[in-house]
Amino acid sequence: MDEYEVRVRIYAAVVVVLFLILGGRLAQIQLFNGAGDGGAAGNAVRERPVEPARGAIYDRDSTLLVDNQPTYTIMLTPRYFDRSKTGLLADLMGVADSTVTRKLEAARAWNPFRPSRSFRKVSFDTFSRVQEHLYELPGVSHEIELRRRYHTAARSAHALGYVREISNQALAQNRDDGYRAGDFIGKMGLEKAYESALRGKRGSEFVLVNVRGSEIKPYRNGQNDEPPEGGYDLHLALDHEVQALAESLFVGKRGAAVALDPDNGEILSFVSEPSFDPSIFSRSVSGPVWDSLRTAPTDPLFNRAVRSGFPPGSTWKPFMSLVALEEGLLTENQRLDCPPTYRIGRRAFKNHQMKDEGRITVEKALEVSCNTFFYQLMDRMELKTWHDWAREFGFGQEIPLDIGEQASGLIPDSSYYDRMYGRWTDGYTINLGIGQGDMSVTPLQLARYTAALANKGTLPSPHFVRKMVHPRTGEVRRPDLPPAESIPIDSSSFETVREGMHRVMTDGTGQWVQIPDIPSAGKTGTAQNPHGEDHSLFIMFAPYDDPEIAIAVAVENAGYGATAAAPIASLMAEKYLTGSIADTWERRYWKTQLRDSVRSAPPKGFGAPSDSSVTEPPSQAPSADPLRTDAGARTDSVGAAPPASSAGRD
Amino acid sequence: MPSSPTRNWPPLPDPWTLLAWVALVGVGLVALYSTTHGPAADYLGSGVRDNFYRQMVWAGVSAVGIAIALLLPLRVLRQLAYPAYGVTIGLLLLTLFVGAEVKGTRAWLALGPFRLQVSELAKVGTVLAVAQLLSGRHTRGASNLNFALKAVALIVVPGVLVILQNDLGTALVFFGLVPIMLFWAGLPLPVIALMISPAVAGYLALLSVPVALGFASLFTAGLWWTSQRRYVAALAATFTGGVTAAVSLVLNKILQPYQVDRLLSFTNPGAEQFRQGVGFNLVQSKAAISSGGLWGQGFMQGTQTQGAYVPEQTTDFIFSVIGEEFGFVGSVVTLGLLAALLLRLITLGSDVKHPFGSIVAAGAVGVYLIHIFINLGMVTGILPVIGLPLPFISYGGSAMLAHTALLALVLTTHMRRDDLSIYGY
Structure with a gap:
């Protein structure tokens, strides 16, 4: 082999060696991912979440x-926007x-590199065109x-609740559940309580996205896509x-109404007023x-139906009657005095308008709402x-309910009085007999x-x-309900009390609000309270x-x-029962009255911070002032003719 | 074309070389089609689709060029060597004054609708001129120091002019040709080693000064041991140690930090300070090649390619397209085609007993080898980012034409090698 031949071979060998180096490097990068940069998939393939449809209600x-x-929102990223396309986009x-x-300038002022929601709520047609x-573009x-x-x-604001964009704090707590920034989450009511079911x-x-971050086409024709699962x-x-x-x-009132199906506890209606329009949260809620929702003195976000404690007033009298009958303090036909006043020690507790009804049975006592009768009991x-x-x-405790927080209300025992007053006498507790004094119940408890x-005798859930x-x-899931609780009182006692309540509607304080042609039973209550006008129950x-x-x-109030x-x-x-409101003068009168005239008076000391006790946890709600129970309770009676009677004479 | 029956050479060019050329141009067109007609084209600008057809035209022009070159008698070629060299030098000078500047490089001459990158053509002229010089009647190759120095001068002049155009990559090709052509022409091996050693030492110094110094010591000791001459050892120490020292001096004292970043970013392009800047090309290119895996993402399916993540993916970084869409298999096939072409050209060159033919072949192989190694080294991140196209594959008409012309020269000298009498100086 001459020298020339050697050089040819050396040259060829150099070529081979250099190509082997390149081939080895390619093997390292392509077969063993030696590039160490995470590869292209993390770069050019973007996972875009597809939001599930939240369950309907x-x-x-x-x-x-x-x-x-x-x-539909059209977003602009100013840095990548091609100004020559302004006309096209505008068209x-x-x-x-x-x-x-203008939108572009606004977006640029915010952040030129991130997409700005420049055109919100555009129509579907516009959206498709773009x-x-x-x-x-x-x-x-x-x-x-x-x-x-x-x-x-x-x-139904307080029942349904609302959804809002998840807060950073909630995000930190719920990250394991797959929430991301910008997700919506139920914040109240059913939306919150059934979040996991509704969410899907x-x-x-x-x-695939290009180097500018614009989307090009589905990755692998969507093979890897996962469809969302609706809630x-x-x-x-x-x-x-x-x-x-x-x-x-x-309208114009503060308060709550709860209607139940007495057979199974289904909530037919659930009102807490004032309330708010949950659809405002469908937009981004401005600061x-x-x-204004949060700080309004009327506190529209507050769920009065389950969180405010009211003294039940005379609506408590059916309870007192049942207990007295069951405890043997009274029998069905036994008559007790209904004097204008009832004395305990040196203090006198009075009937409304000092009425004297003579000796009456418990049914009559309910009908006329005799305070002194129940003071005796x-x-x-x-x-x-x-x-x-x-x-x-079911009072004085949280009761079964499938949404949110509740107040338990206040049902005092002797240790409560010891704690609050030190020395106390029967005079401190006598008002409990007519649903006044140091006690409170929530509208939901009252409905149950x-x-x-x-x-x-059955307390439903x-x-x-x-x-x-x-x-x-189409799979159906039914909520697990706690079983109904039964009250160990003889049903004959219930018959007696129901008869009394029936007489309230026929001859007593409820006679002006009878449902045409449908017999009913009821009990009014007018609860004195330290916060101003009486509460109407x-x-x-x-x-x-x-x-x-x-x-x-x-x-x-x-x-x-x-x-x-x-x-x-x-x-x-x-x-609920007839699907309509009978066209009688009484019904028309009440609708007009309620919509135009009957209002909640402003609470006493309106606006003062200490004045929201009705809307605060019930431990603070009832008066802690012993003088308060001293003042005696005025409750309504037949004699207190409602404006309706005068209206009726007109 | 006078074709006498007495001639015993077949009047046909080497079919394997032609086949490899067609295959490589085809690979380039496939990759180019993917980037210009795939999803990436939608936002790369409307002109990008035309690039594919433009390249087709250039491939056709190049094919015609091969045909013309094959028709030229060798005598004409040899006579044209110096004039061609002179013209290219003249054009390089002209470019310096009236050239069009693209991305900071003033390397294009506008000829009506065409833009010609003169430095590409200069490679052809230079290879021809050096071959002519070293195969002259009175030379005995490059072992004659006088002719060796003349050859170096022939190569360095266009190299310097290209540096003045601010086209470092192409200049490197010229300087890289020096040892290659002299090696082929017979310069003693230790001298060739001496000429290459500064490049190796410089590269190592970029990576790690201690390693470069280690290489310098070993190299010096090795040369001293083989040559047993003190001055050779001294030269070796000066070249390698000196370059190492110079590189670290330049890096630390002379260059601006951004220039240093440019040079060094290839060692760790994904680093926080590089990945959105000087390292961006490399991060994206490596990601693209890596995403190809064994079989590739498929034609027009590459996520990096179709997302246009890799800048210059039709020109200098076109290999990222091949790597991503056709995977390791496609890369190795491409690499194999290139290697086969180069080895075949070396064989063709060695078949030509006359120095002119073999030196042209060696020069062509040298040009290709430098382009391929620097281009793929850059794309795969083992060399700094130096702009050089991949021969026959990257988009670009001048380079395609120049590289094909070199190929045609080798083919024609090989085809007509019997016209070159060993004694026909």
């Missing part, structure tokens, strides 16, 4: 209350060029969001017509709107007996108690949701023989039970 007749509406959007320019041209992207849409006149499962789309639809027991009526009757009853029975009726009066239906599979069930609805209504709460309850019951 239907009422008891399968009327759609809430579903989702897609909203597609159907706006002036200057509008696009989407078709996205490929020639660098820096333009889109977003589809599903927002809650509310269909009926009934707001997020899907994913994988798309369960909720079917509620609510009757949206009754609900809407109740809300309209509550001022949110602040309370005087004969141990506080512990009273307390234990009150708890047996009314249901037990209606069905003669109040609940909104009858069933959850999977939108795709009413409990009612109907039809009398086989009750289908049990209602409790409480209206703050609205005066007599018979003039505010009673007509609301009666109209709700009529609407």
